[in-house]
Amino acid sequence: MTEPRPRFQTFDDPSHRKGPERISALRAALREAGLDGFVVPRADEHQSEYVPPNAERLAWLTGFTGSAGTAVILAEAAALVVDGRYTLQAPAQVETGLVSVVPLAEQTPEAWIAAHLGRDKVLGYDPWLHTPDGVERLERAAAKAGGSLRALPENPIDACWAGRPKAPAGRVVSHPESLAGMTAADKLTRIRAALVPDSCDALVISDPHNLAWAFNLRGADVGHTPLALGYAILPREGPARLYLASGDIDPGLRVALEPIAVIAPRVDLEEGLAALAGARVRLDGASAAIALKERIESAGGTVDVGKDPITAMKAVKNAAEIAGTRAAHLRDGASVTRFLAWLDGAAEAGGLTEIAAVEALEDVRAEGGELRDVSFPTISGSGPNGAIVHYRVTRETDRTVRPGELFLIDSGAQYVDGTTDITRTVAVGTPDAEMRDRYTRVLQGHIAIARAVFPKGTTGAQIDxxxxxxxxxxxxxxxxxxGHGVGVFLSVHEGPQRIAKAGPVALEAGMILSDEPGYYATGRYGIRIENLVLVEPRAVAGGERPVLGFETLTLAPYDRRLIDTALLEPGERAWIDAYHARVREALTPLVDGPTRDWLERATAPLEG
Known part of the structure; x- marks a missing residue:
């Protein structure tokens, strides 16, 4: 009998529902340290969205497993502040009688601290988990309450966390120049040039995504994102120094980097920072911990907190990265379409569960070839679970997909040549009129972004x-x-570009973003439709300014059963038919016979 293929995704609930006793243990540790509270962000020392298991302190303490949130634990009160993605998930995961769930739109963590800390109280924080700007906000909040803020040399949660996972140490390898599109040496030359206008003598690279891009390397320290955790110090002259958490470094990477960089263990970072005495050092305001700033300043260096120039460089993909991304989406589109064809039959037959759908999709992606990992835990939500924006199915929450419901599946893959992210919402049985109305409105918004033409310099906020x-x-x-930015065999959530009400960065040709509006009927169903798009130059006859538009990268059908054609304008209808024709032409040669038959029906011109 063939051994089952190892899964990229597990379905256990990591919270273990032990919030009360863990919070009690933390409060006891705080009392012993003379503290009245502690701030627990969902972060590691790089302020990353996706963190290794040993940095999942917020999930361990509260049970909340979302990718963003901040808890504040005081002696007599506690709060978990989450954004709009998690206002349904958080109350379902935490003990709300012990920890109040606060929507970020109503109150920030700092506002909650100012209102609840109390006079002469001391609030602790881990200086490796907060940026300098973040600490300034905390200081102002504590002062407003009449209290104070104190940095701690050790995180008190770590001492309470029995069985805490070990720090990751995955293998670190080279990312081929044929896929990267530029040598690491050429990238470092660009980065050094960007330091000149601000008179910086060195850059501390604290974001592992930027580290991976700048040095053409990939790692395995974080689930679903091929990162090697660590830092780099890049002087304007002389070799760079990489401080990697893992010692498992491929010899080929050492050889490739030997002319331009020295690789050292992470424990040597303190020594490297001390050597910056007298230098003006750029720290990234988004990812650099205040602990880095303090160490540089104590050594006699001057810190310039600003933007890591790598972030903007990485966001604009070169020709090789774009070609790889297109190839990855073609491969992925064939796999997702095979899954959707299977899903139609499996849902109709009955008994299909959310977990079974995740496993089936992962299997067809693996059979499609080149799959390295899923790019995030698949969101597989049937009926009311689909209304939870970042729902993660567990064995405890798994439910059967039932007739008359909508099923939302948001998934992605990591291939060595590209990263994908796609959401499709499908009808199980016959959808009602409201479902079709809401789906069509979401699809209209999705199409509006895909068809947008806008002047160069336009921000994501302006088209949201x-x-x-x-x-x-x-x-x-x-x-x-x-929409969020997307990397190339890097993070599925990549800045600085985004399409959102607050998206201040101008979109540039070569950026990749998601296009994913949605609608969520609490307790009943959720709808989201997502493709990835590439910003590209557009030629407009008679135009007076350079303009941009989007190339749609994702290839998979929409559910025609959910489209109310009476709501569509002629241009929207034409766009859907043209997109489906493109999907059919591109994918038909790549799928099996039964899937081809299904694809022909799924991409037929709209009726009515």
Missing amino acids: AFARAPLWRAGLDFDHGT
Whole structure:
């Protein structure tokens, strides 16, 4: 009998429902240390969205497993502040009688601290888990309450956490120049040039995504994102120094980097920072911990907190990265379409569960070839679970997909040549009129972004309303951004570009973003439709300014059963038919016979 293929995703609940006793243990440790509270962000020392298991302190303490949130634990009160993606998930995971769930739109963590800390109280924090700007905000909040803030040399949660996972030490390998599109030496030359205008003598690279891009390396320290945790110090002259957490470094990477960089263990970082005495050092305001700033300043260096120039460079993909991304999406589109064809039959037959759908999709992606990992835990939500924006199915929450419901599946893959992210919402049985109305409005917003043409210099915030307008006309909206940046065999969530109400970065040709408006009927169903798009130059006859538009990268059918054609404008209808024709032409040669038959029906021109 063939051994089952190892899964990229597990379905256990990591919280273990032990919030009360763990919070009690933390409070006891705080009393012993003379503290009245502690701030627990969902972060590691790089301020990353996806963190290794040993940094999942917020999940261990409260049970909340979302990718963003901040808890504040005081002696007599506690709060978990979450954004709009998690206002349904958080109350379902935490002991709300012990920890109040606070929507970020109503109150920030700092505002909650100012209102609850109390006079002469001392609030502790881990200086490796907060940026300098973040600490300034905490200081102001504590002062407003009449209290004070104190940095701790050790995180008190770590002492309470029995069985805490070990620090990761995955293998670190080279990322081929043929896929990277540029040598690491050329990248470092660009980065050094960007330090000159601000008179910086060195850059501390604290974001592992930037580290991976700059040195053409990939690792395995974080689930679903091929990162090697660590830091680099890049002087304007002389070799760079990489301080990697893992000692498992491929010899080929050492050889490739030997002319331009010295690789050292992470424990040597303190020594490297001390050597920056007298230098003006750029720290990334988004990812650099205040602990780095303090160590550089104590050594006699001057810290310039600003933007790591790598972030903007990495966001604009070169020709090799774009070619790889297109190839990855073609491969992925064939796999997702095979899954959707299978899903139709499996859902109709009955008994299909959310977990079974996740496993089936992972299997067809693995059979499609080149799969390295899923790019995030698949969101597989049937009926009311689909209304939880970042729902993660566990064995405890798994439910059967039932007739008359909608099923939402948001998934992605990591291939060595590209990263994918796609959401499709499908009808099980016959959808009702409201479902079709809401789906069509979400699809109209999705199309509005895909068809957008805009002047160079336009920000994501300026086009975000395009996706919401069809919902707004019906008095509806959604509480997450319309689109996030995406990397190339890196993070599925990559900045600085985004399409959102607060998206201040101008979009540039070569950036990849998601286009994913949604609608969520609490307790009943969720709808989200997502493709990835590439910003590209557009030629407009008679135009007076350079303009940009989007190439849709994702290839998979929409559910025609959910489209109310009476709501569509002629241009929207034409766009759907043209997209489906493109999907059919591209994928038909790549799928099996039964899937080809299903694809022909799924991409037929709209009727009615």
